[in-house]
Amino acid sequence: MNCKTLHKELIFFLEGDLPLEKREQLEAHLNECPDCAAFAADIKKTLQVTENEKSTEVNPFFYTRVKAKLENNETQHIAAFENVFLRKVLQPVLFSILLIIGVYSGIKIGQPAPVNVFSSTQFDQETVPYLNEMETESIETFLME
Amino acid sequence: MSEAEIIEQLKSGSEPAFKQLVENYQKLVVNTCFGMVHNKHDAEDIAQDVFIEVYRSVRKFRADAKLSTWLYRIAVNRSLNFIRDNKKRKWFQSFEDSVETKTKALQNLAATKSDQPGFQLENQQRAVLLHEAISALPKNQKVAFTLSKYEDLSYSEIAEVMDLSVSSVESLLHRAKKNLQKKLYRCYKKKCL
Numbered sequence: 001m002n003c004k005t006l007h008k009e010l011i012f013f014l015e016g017d018l019p020l021e022k023r024e025q026l027e028a029h030l031n032e033c034p035d036c037a038a039f040a041a042d043i044k045k046t047l048q049v050t051e052n053e054k055s056t057e058v059n060p061f062f063y064t065r066v067k068a069k070l071e072n073n074e075t076q077h078i079a080a081f082e083n084v085f086l087r088k089v090l091q092p093v094l095f096s097i098l099l100i101i102g103v104y105s106g107i108k109i110g111q112p113a114p115v116n117v118f119s120s121t122q123f124d125q126e127t128v129p130y131l132n133e134m135e136t137e138s139i140e141t142f143l144m145e
Numbered sequence: 146m147s148e149a150e151i152i153e154q155l156k157s158g159s160e161p162a163f164k165q166l167v168e169n170y171q172k173l174v175v176n177t178c179f180g181m182v183h184n185k186h187d188a189e190d191i192a193q194d195v196f197i198e199v200y201r202s203v204r205k206f207r208a209d210a211k212l213s214t215w216l217y218r219i220a221v222n223r224s225l226n227f228i229r230d231n232k233k234r235k236w237f238q239s240f241e242d243s244v245e246t247k248t249k250a251l252q253n254l255a256a257t258k259s260d261q262p263g264f265q266l267e268n269q270q271r272a273v274l275l276h277e278a279i280s281a282l283p284k285n286q287k288v289a290f291t292l293s294k295y296e297d298l299s300y301s302e303i304a305e306v307m308d309l310s311v312s313s314v315e316s317l318l319h320r321a322k323k324n325l326q327k328k329l330y331r332c333y334k335k336k337c338l
Contacts, residue, residue: 011326012319043329046271050294053272054176059189062175063167066193073197 001029006036014044148212155203167196173213173296174220180295181224181287183276191227195219217296217306221288228280274337278328286321289314 006029012018013026030037146154146165154162174195179188198219206215279287288307292298298306304314 007326007330008323011322015322017322039330039333042333043326045268046275046329049268049272049275050180052268053179054295058168058171059175062171062189062193063164065189066167066196069193070197070200 001025003029003033003036006030006033007039010036010040010043011047014040014047149208152203152206152208152212155200163196163200166199170213170216174216176295177217177220177291178224180279180291181221182227183280187227188224191223192220195223198223211305214302214305217292217298221292221306225284225288270337274329274332275325278325278332281328282321282324286317286324289317290321290325293318 006026009018009022009026013023018026030040146162151162151166151169155166171192174192175188178191178195179185182188182191195216199216206212279290282290285307289303292303292306300311300314300318303309303318304311307314309317
């Protein structure tokens with residue numbers, strides 16, 4: 001057993017995953033090699049951290065917080081539904097109605113005004129006849145003056 | 146109240162049954178989440194979401210599976226989602242922010258364990274080192290290792306939670322330990338502590 005082999009197998013040795021024969025070989029090497037023994041001690045301490053971290057105490061307010069979060073989520077869920085209904089249903093309906101009103105009024109405004117027959121005859125009667133000035137006063141008469 | 150009774154009453158929306166469920170399985174869920182995210186506050190937050198999901202989807206629960214297996218699955222999935230979202234957020238964080246977050250994590254660790262006289266600075270550094278090494282593991286290895294170390298689950302229980310064969314779990318744990326040892330040896334050589 002050399003240091004390189006030990007470095008490959010050490011974690012399995014510390015976790016108790018190795019067969020007896022291999023374990024004995026590693027133990028023998030660790031007794032002989034102070035460098036490997038120091039590394040083994042270091043890794044053992046680091047792996048021990050998980051044991052210290054396991055929570056043994058129970059948070060007394062945990063259930064209250066879960067309950068509050070659950071109620072809060074439900075309110076948010078309803079608010080989100082209302083928001084979606086407002087955005088995805090009401091808004092398009094409103095815009096469609098506005099568009100239809102706009103198009104309808106545009107068509108109505110664009111239509112020509114109805115022709116009034118009575119006023120049209122009046123207009124004909126009132127038209128001033130074209131005045132030909134040359135007939136009333138010729139250019140010669142104008143220049144002679 | 147037995148497990149089956151809790152489930153039955155939960156299906157009819159009973160609040161005392163929900164309270165009983167939370168009290169019975171709180172430690173299991175928080176520990177699993179902590180093993181994945183390595184932060185007490187985040188782990189409790191995720192655990193709360195786990196119980197909310199259980200409350201909402203208890204009707205889908207099949208009686209042939211164990212309740213604890215179902216809880217482990219939800220806890221693991223929620224924790225993995227949290228880690229994924231956190232990674233995305235960190236990607237957009239500046240360097241200063243990430244340094245600040247690391248310092249805060251160290252301070253939190255010191256604050257939470259300061260009441261324990263045996264827990265010293267060296268242990269805090271070891272904890273940070275081990276958390277970084279576990280976090281760097283591939284997803285499946287991380288899940289298998291966490292369930293084995295933080296929850297002391299057997300290979301067959303891990304296999305049930307992860308929906309894998311026992312031999313796959315053995316292989317995952319073997320590779321996880323090998324990867325961890327590599328990282329810890331590299332750090333030992335560089336004298337990180």
